[in-house]
Amino acid sequence: MSSVTVMVERNVRLSSRNFEALLTSVMLPILILVLFVYLFGGAIQTGTAEYVDYALPGVLLLCTGFVSALTATRVSEDLQQGIVDRFRSLDVGGAAILGGHVAGSMLRNAVSVTLLIAAALLIGFRPSATPLEWLAVIGVLALFIFAISWAAAVFGLLAKTPEGAAGFQFFVMFLPYPSSAFVPVETMPTWLHGFAENQPATPVIETVRGLLMGTPIGASAALAVAWCVGISVTAIVVAALLFRRRVG
Amino acid sequence: MTTNTERVDYAPPTPKVIADVLHAPGPRPSRAGSVSTSLTFGHRALLKIKHVPEQLFDVTMFPIMFILMFTYLFGGALAGSPREYVQFLLPGILVQTVVMITMYTGLTINKDIEKGVFDRFRSLPIWRPSPLVGALLGDVVRYTLASIIVMLVGMAIGFRPSGGLVGVVLSIVLLLAFSFSLSWIWTMLALLLRTEQAVMGVSMFILFPLTFASNIFVDPATMPGWLQAFVNVNPISHIVTAIRGLMGGSLEFADLAAVGIWCAVFIAIFGPLSMRLYNRKS
Secondary structure, eight states: OHHHHHHHHHHHHHHHHOHHHHHHHHHHHHHHHHHIIIIITTTOOOSSSSHHHHHHHHHHHHHHHHHHHHHHHHHHHHHHHTHHHHHHHTTOOHHHHHHHHHHHHHHHHHHHHHHHHHHHHHTTOOOOOOHHHHHHHHHHHHHHHHHHHHHHHHHHHHOSSHHHHTHHHHHHHHTTTTTTTTSOGGGSOHHHHHHHHHSTHHHHHHHHHHHHHOOOOTTHHHHHHHHHHHHHHHHHHHHHHHHHHHHO | OOOOOOOOOOOOOOHHHHHHHHTOSSOOOOOOOHHHHHHHHHHHHHHHHHHOGGGGHHHHHHHHHHHHIIIIIIHHHHHSSHHHHHHHHHHHHHHHHHHHHTHHHHHHHHHHHHHTHHHHHHTSSSOTTHHHHHHHHHHHHHHHHHHHHHHHHHHHTTOOOTTHHHHHHHHHHHHHHHHHHHHHHHHHHHHHOSSHHHHHHHHHHHHHHHHHSSSSSSOGGGSOHHHHHHHHHOHHHHHHHHHHHHHHTOOOHHHHHHHHHHHHHHHHHHHHHHHHHHHHHO
8 A cells, every 4th residue: 555655646746846737727727618618518409507517527637637638648758668567576566556646637637627617616517416415516526537548558558659658638638529528419410419418528528517516316336336447447457467568 | 893993073163164154155044033033922822822732721621611611500590591691791801811811921022031031032123112012913823722622611511602703803803902902011011020920910909800800791780889890890891891792793883992902901001011021120
């Protein structure tokens, strides 16, 4: 456990030193939120009083995905720089190294999400959630962050270079677009419905939106948890195998 | 098998040999004109594309991604159906694509300065601005290529310009003129800033709000009042309106005049500033 704590501490320190990446991960989602609310908000009909209320859950997912995907680059950098071999010689386990990256990702996300919600409140976001529903929102987002961070770790272990690992960010950033993040799925062409309704981002967004705004959730919550747990378990197993193969 | 390797001593040319070359019979070749030197540098810019084709990624992949994403993902919510929305969106995406790649003019010039290639150009007996003008001319080919790709993708997914082929060709010509004028801003930045990253950062800082806070994606009437005020004076909005008019066969002279004024302003301000910075560097 102590080695995990040290690894988390190391990740936090690295994050605080890489100010540019920290600023990007905070500013980009806020920029996207402002862009959608003011530029497209008036033109998109969603059935909610304010477009910011509809869009925020999608932007939250975009934000958490973007920040979590940084884990891929971090893991790849560690492998390339040979620091992992040093840790292994100190008898630090693979679980601690990768777990430290994932925990660091969750802490980075906590900062980004807090700032994003603060920005949303400034531009008119008015949730109707109770404290218990807020806790549920945090829980769902934490599950999603955990899943994406482990998936990113897998990608980082697979990538040959940190630049290649950065490609995972583009994939994760694109994921919320063909979903109910910014526009209702019904407004999309029918051939897109299948993907938009059955991809992991949609149930997570619908659950967060339902909890924050009091809209019906239906089966979304169970689906969201199932997706996140499924991705997490698969990613942890694959990451363990890849780590053993690459580091030994 | 034996090889006979003789050592050949290099003898520098004697003064007589040099004199014979310098006093060769016949007229001395005339100095290259401004047009030919600019075209030569334009050709050099095209050769760069040939040798580094990855730089065409922005010209091809990004516009295709933007067209498909906005048309199919947001088209229904913004205009009722993707087919209706593509009629509104495509002229805007055409402008956004070309305007976004104008910043590469600055990046390539900055790279040349950093490598010291520009110092070599300055030592040549050529028209002074030709390396800059040539770089801009080379980029015009890139803009044309981007325009053709955007139009082909648009046509494939249902865009039908009422203005016909003439309207489309005139739109592209107008856009090329606007982009050429706008490129002088990035040329000035390339001569002003030290690194390629700095040029890219400042260019994006200017281009991002200009392209997004415009009438490219949605009708400004749906935006808040304070944003409408900016959108209505944004040069990008003027060029988009003019191109929509040309492609739709309903161009108003005021829109064309507005674009002409912006082009003149960009060239009149940033052209001389760029040349002044360029001359100061030598």
